[in-house]
Amino acid sequence: MNITVFCSAFALDERYTKPVREFARLLGEHGHTLVWGGSNAGLMGVVADEVKAAGGRLVGVNVGLLSHKTYQGADEMVMTADLAERKAVLLARADAIVVLVGGLGTLDEVTEVVELKKHGLHDKPVVLLDTEGFYEGLRIQLARMEAEGFLPRPLNELVGFASDGATALALAEA
Known part of the structure; x- marks a missing residue:
């Protein structure tokens, strides 16, 4: 499978990097391909290094403004003109999407892929690895949206939440 991963480009505490x-x-050991933002920075670099060390394939999708942080050693690197094109390519190349901890860029990415799924523009699994309860606030907000009629599909059809890496991968593979 091609598993697109959205995550932070910042170096983070071990409580976040260990589950990543x-x-x-596991992604690499299962023979999957990592499709990610193509960066060597922060968690993006950690994910790529670990997948590669475990025998997985790496497909980076980077953007010109961040080309100075391009991961060296990817099996394939796609350069895009802007962040919108990058998101479109990341989704197009995905069989499943797994969201790790991240900032505003990651939040933008996950909300877009869930919105597109809500409208039936894709039906790929979207899984949030909820390390240390990082996405608890988002889960509460999405549950409220569901309860108050803002979602045309049940929340569990749009996105799954996992508390550990093995569960996240299993949900992505399902």
């Missing part, structure tokens, strides 16, 4: 390493190692 576990997930990435």
Whole structure:
């Protein structure tokens, strides 16, 4: 499978990197291809290093403005003109999407892929690895949207939440 991963480009505390390493190692061991933002920075670099070390394939999708942080050693690197094109390519290349901890860019990415799924423009699994309860606030907001009629499909059809890397990968593979 091609598993697109959205995550932070910042170096983070071990409480966040340890579950990411576990997930990435399993992704590689299961023979999947990592499709990610193509960066060597922060968690993006951690994910790529772990997948590669575990025997997985790497497909980076980077953007010109971040080309100075391009991961060296990817099996394939796609350069895009802007962030919108990057998101479109990341989704197009995905069989499943797994969202790790991240900032505003990651939040933008996950909300877009869930919105597109809500409208039936794709039906790929979308899984959030909820490390340390990082996405609990988002889960609460999405549940409220569902309860108050803002979602045309049940929330569990749009996105799954996992508390560990093994569960995240299993949901992506399902």
